[in-house]
Amino acid sequence: MIRSTKKKTKKTGRRHPMATVALVAIGLIVTGAAYAGFSNSSAIAEVDLQAQSTIDEGQKLFASNCATCHGIQADGTDEGPSLIGVGAASTHFQVGTGRMPLAFQGPQGMVKPKQFTEEQTLQLAAYVASLAPGPGIPEAQYLDGDGDVANGGELFRVNCAMCHNVAGAGGALTEGKWAPKLSGVASVHIYEAMATGPQNMPVFNNANISSDEKRDIISYLKYLENSTSVGGFKLGSLGPVAEGLFIWIIGLGAVVALTVWVTAKSN
Structure with missing residues (x-):
C-alpha cells in the first residue's frame, strides 16, 4: 500500500501575525484622535482668561515667540504693529488660524498649520487682553x-x-x-x-x-x-468669470472637436 506523503493542514484558528499590530495601530489612532478632540474642547472650557496664572503663561509664550516683531511690551516695532488694545479676539483669530507667527513678510498673513495648541492660544489671548481693553472672544x-x-x-x-x-x-x-x-x-x-x-x-x-x-x-x-x-457644478462659486471660461474652453472646444470629427467622416 502506498501511503500519501501529503500532510493534512490543520486549522489552528490563529490570527495572522500582523493582526495584532493592526489592532494596536487602530487603537492608538482612535485614542489619539479622541484625546486631541477632548483636549481642545477642555482647553476652551477650562482656561480662565482672567486668571493671573493664565496671563503669566501667556506672557512667557509672548516673550519667546512674538516679542521679536511686536516688542517686549507689545507696543510694536518696525517689524510688527502694537498689540495694545487689540483684545483677546484678535489674538485668538490670528494665532488660532495659523496666520501668526508670520512665515514671511508679505501683503498679508498666510493661513497655515497652527504653531500653538488651543490652550496656549488662549493664554496668549489672555495676556494681550490684559494690556488694554479690546474685543473679547x-x-x-x-x-x-x-x-x-x-x-x-x-x-x-x-x-x-x-x-x-x-x-x-x-x-x-x-x-x-x-x-x-x-x-x-x-x-x-x-x-x-x-x-x-x-x-x-x-x-x-x-x-x-x-x-x-x-x-x-x-x-x-x-x-x-x-x-x-x-x-x-459650482465651478468654484466664482460667478460669471468661471462660467464664461468654462463655456469658452469646454463648450466651444467640444463644438470645434465635433466639427472636425464630422468633417473627417464626410471626407
Missing part, C-alpha cells in the same frame, strides 16, 4: 449656526460679498492681497474677524453689526457650506 450662543439664515444672507450681501463673493468663495484685492474663502472656517474665527477687522477687512463692531446679526451671518455661511448645489 465671543460667547458660544453666537456661534451655534442656528440664527436667521435669510437675514444673515442679506447682511452678508450688503457688507461682505463685494470682497468675499456672494457665496463666500473669496476673491482678489489690490496689491497682491485677497479676501479668503469662508468655507471650512470655524464660527468663532468668523465672528472674531468681523469684530476685529484683520488684514484688509473693516471692523464691524456692535454699532455696525450686532452680535445677533453676526450670528445670522455665521448661520448663512454654514448653510452655504453644508448645502448642495441644485444647479450642478
Whole structure:
C-alpha cells in the first residue's frame, strides 16, 4: 500500500501575525484622535482668561515667540504693529488660524498649520487682553449656526460679498492681497474677524453689526457650506468669470472637436 506523503493542514484558528499590530495601530489612532478632540474642547472650557496664572503663561509664550516683531511690551516695532488694545479676539483669530507667527513678510498673513495648541492660544489671548481693553472672544450662543439664515444672507450681501463673493468663495484685492474663502472656517474665527477687522477687512463692531446679526451671518455661511448645489457644478462659486471660461474652453472646444470629427467622416 502506498501511503500519501501529503500532510493534512490543520486549522489552528490563529490570527495572522500582523493582526495584532493592526489592532494596536487602530487603537492608538482612535485614542489619539479622541484625546486631541477632548483636549481642545477642555482647553476652551477650562482656561480662565482672567486668571493671573493664565496671563503669566501667556506672557512667557509672548516673550519667546512674538516679542521679536511686536516688542517686549507689545507696543510694536518696525517689524510688527502694537498689540495694545487689540483684545483677546484678535489674538485668538490670528494665532488660532495659523496666520501668526508670520512665515514671511508679505501683503498679508498666510493661513497655515497652527504653531500653538488651543490652550496656549488662549493664554496668549489672555495676556494681550490684559494690556488694554479690546474685543473679547465671543460667547458660544453666537456661534451655534442656528440664527436667521435669510437675514444673515442679506447682511452678508450688503457688507461682505463685494470682497468675499456672494457665496463666500473669496476673491482678489489690490496689491497682491485677497479676501479668503469662508468655507471650512470655524464660527468663532468668523465672528472674531468681523469684530476685529484683520488684514484688509473693516471692523464691524456692535454699532455696525450686532452680535445677533453676526450670528445670522455665521448661520448663512454654514448653510452655504453644508448645502448642495441644485444647479450642478459650482465651478468654484466664482460667478460669471468661471462660467464664461468654462463655456469658452469646454463648450466651444467640444463644438470645434465635433466639427472636425464630422468633417473627417464626410471626407
